[in-house]
Amino acid sequence: MTLSSYKIADFRSDTVTCPTPPMREAMMSAAVGDDVFGDDPTVNALQDKLAAMLGFEAALFVPTGTMSNFCAILSHCQRGEEYIVGQHAHCYRMEGGGAAVFGSVQPQPLEHQADGTLALAEIDAAIKPDDAHFAITRLLALENTFGGKVLPFAYVQQATQLAKSRGLVSHLDGARLFNAAVAQAAGNGTDAYLEARRIARCFDSVSVCLSKGLGTPAGSVLCGSRALISKAHRIRKMAGGGMRQVGFLAAAGIYALDHHVERLAQDHALARQFAEGLAGVDGLAVAAPQTNIVFVDLIGPAREKSAEFMAFLKSRDVLVLGLYRLRFVMHLDVDAAGVEQALAAIHAFFKVA
Numbered sequence: 001m002t003l004s005s006y007k008i009a010d011f012r013s014d015t016v017t018c019p020t021p022p023m024r025e026a027m028m029s030a031a032v033g034d035d036v037f038g039d040d041p042t043v044n045a046l047q048d049k050l051a052a053m054l055g056f057e058a059a060l061f062v063p064t065g066t067m068s069n070f071c072a073i074l075s076h077c078q079r080g081e082e083y084i085v086g087q088h089a090h091c092y093r094m095e096g097g098g099a100a101v102f103g104s105v106q107p108q109p110l111e112h113q114a115d116g117t118l119a120l121a122e123i124d125a126a127i128k129p130d131d132a133h134f135a136i137t138r139l140l141a142l143e144n145t146f147g148g149k150v151l152p153f154a155y156v157q158q159a160t161q162l163a164k165s166r167g168l169v170s171h172l173d174g175a176r177l178f179n180a181a182v183a184q185a186a187g188n189g190t191d192a193y194l195e196a197r198r199i200a201r202c203f204d205s206v207s208v209c210l211s212k213g214l215g216t217p218a219g220s221v222l223c224g225s226r227a228l229i230s231k232a233h234r235i236r237k238m239a240g241g242g243m244r245q246v247g248f249l250a251a252a253g254i255y256a257l258d259h260h261v262e263r264l265a266q267d268h269a270l271a272r273q274f275a276e277g278l279a280g281v282d283g284l285a286v287a288a289p290q291t292n293i294v295f296v297d298l299i300g301p302a303r304e305k306s307a308e309f310m311a312f313l314k315s316r317d318v319l320v321l322g323l324y325r326l327r328f329v330m331h332l333d334v335d336a337a338g339v340e341q342a343l344a345a346i347h348a349f350f351k352v353a
């Protein structure tokens with residue numbers, strides 16, 4: 001490897017990407033206006049584009065995925081109502097309890113199955129009867145991909161059907177919806193946009209992050225019915241998420257939806273390549289990745305060396321999160337050379353010949 005091609009290989013998250021030159025050009029040439037007045041043509045175009053793409057009436061551009069989930073939960077649920085959600089789902093565990101803090105909406109968390117799903121029987125059993133003792137169960141919230149796993153499509157259909165048949169609405173935290181869609185499309189020999197729409201249409205609302213694998217600097221979009229998005233608009237305002245000439249960011253989103261969806265397959269291929277490169281390393285257990293995230297567990301005596309291992313990776317300019325369970329995330333700003341750099345460092349540490 002020449003010195004000039006050497007760089008930091010940053011696997012911490014698919015949020016670390018910087019906009020590509022053509023994305024920057026799209027941003028710089030965006031037509032903008034005051035989006036609080038509804039005047040930003042690029043924001044309006046992004047919202048219309050994603051709503052149409054996923055089969056919804058309307059959409060709302062928000063600063064973060066957290067705010068998008070928050071707006072969705074508070075639009076679906078009133079004070080004293082609850083949402084059924086995975087124990088490790090982002091919109092339960094990773095959002096500061098916002099729905100409870102600001103909305104008086106309580107979560108009803110359930111354990112995940114090994115494939116990331118919530119068991120249908122457990123969802124069914126968690127829906128509370130109409131009784132003054134209980135909060136009113138209003139919403140089922142799923143996440144796809146979850147921990148890099150694609151929820152089986154038949155499961156998505158069954159779970160959302162179950163919710164509907166019991167009078168619940170459903171929300172998808174699709175921060176990485178397009179990773180799920182690309183993987184599903186590869187499996188079915190279909191098109192990623194078609195699969196994204198098939199998944200999304202099972203739900204009453206869907207939140208998509210533009211700032212993860214799609215590679216924009218910021219922004220998420222919540223899709224739903226016109227009535228739901230109108231409620232969400234008010235909640236976004238309350239949360240301080242009404243932005244002004246934000247078409248500059250929306251332009252990055254439009255660019256990403258046109259140019260960065262199908263290329264997610266490259267991230268998935270890199271993830272597989274990386275996992276294969278670790279096969280047989282004594283001290284590591286690696287599950288075959290379904291999308292762009294590879295979990296690497298330190299097992300046996302290797303666990304005692306975890307801090308040393310992390311420091312070693314850092315000394316080789318390989319950045320990753322975790323300690324006993326490391327999470328390597330593939331994205332626009334890592335390539336085959338970065339994967340080689342990580343593999344070489346790991347092999348050196350574990351003295352693989």
Ligand SMILES: *Cc1c(COP(=O)(O)O)cnc(C)c1O
Pocket residue numbers: 063064065066067069090091143173175176209211212220
């Ligand atoms: C990243 C992420 C979010 C929201 O992220 P923000 O950092 O608030 O944009 C929501 N759900 C999932 C599953 C995520 O990975």
